[in-house]
Amino acid sequence: MDQEAFRQWLSAQMAPAKAVSTGGRDAFLTNGCGACHTIKGTEAMGVVGPDLSHVGSRATLGAGILPNNAASIRRFIIEPDKIKPGVGMPAFGMLPREEIDAIAAYLARLK
16 A cells, blocks of 8 residues: 555544444443443543454454454454454353344444
8 A cells, every 4th residue: 555545544543433333332331342442432442452443444353363244243252262362352252142243233333
């Protein structure tokens, strides 16, 4: 990518996330995800995990392990250690399925 294209990409990555699902955002925040992850434009300001502000615009998840879609995000929420051994993220499979689905859909729409 040329220098100008990179500058535009970097500027877009610094902007707040554009998303619509408040239910998924609320579940993300209520379950403590923002303690580790940042989503610009929300109260989520964690610095331990990756910045998820524009996670929906990425091609893959887990450093290229999974294709980026709501189903893969759901799997990563439920059992991150089985997908990426040694990952620091705890498993959240104990959450109700509806909350996991809402969080996954929300994150998939963060562009």
